[in-house]
Amino acid sequence: MVEIDRTVGIFVDGVGAAAATSGILSQLQGRIFALLYLHAAPLFALEDIAAALGQSKSNVSVNIRGLVDWHLVRRVPTPGSRRDHYEAATGFWRVMQEIMERRFRWTVRQVLATIADTERALAEAAARETFVTGRLAALRVFFQAIDAGFGAFTQGKPLDPERLQNVLPLAAGRPRSRR
Secondary structure, three states, rough: OOOOOOHHHHHHHHHHHHOOOOOOOOOHHHHHHHHHHHHOOEEEHHOOOOOOHOOOOHHHHHHHHHHOOOOOOOEEOOOOOOEEEEOOOHHHHHHHHHHHHHHHHHHHHHHHHHHHHHHHHHHHHOOOHHHHHHHHHHHHHHHHHHHHHHHHHHOOOOOHHHHHHHHHHHOOOEEEEOO
């Protein structure tokens, strides 16, 4: 049986809480990752993780599959054992590149596709609304810059500062009156 000391417990609970609000991982996935990350050899098996976190083996198994899919945890064959053993990823740059590409960039591209569809519908309408056209153009430029930033990040390339400078005046917009 693996017991978690106070220091590891603080880290496990803290990462679990952060994961729960990430929109990517569940609280248990965050706790599993944190436990594996702070655990030196020998590697953990599902039973050990379940016991340490007070969870069922099946619950840990389901959640660890998600961590493997996100490349946050990898299955490691252990000679002489038929059980699966796991270790946490330590290449955070690569992990964040994967998360940015698979999660956030897809969302940004969905917004860009929606903007393009709306602009096409607006162009087909008899009366073009200048206000709507302007708003869509500003949103498109902003999300194109974000998409370019994600693209640069996931490819390990620097972001062209010109792209961001073109967006900054749009972000400033008109001053709002306060009541």
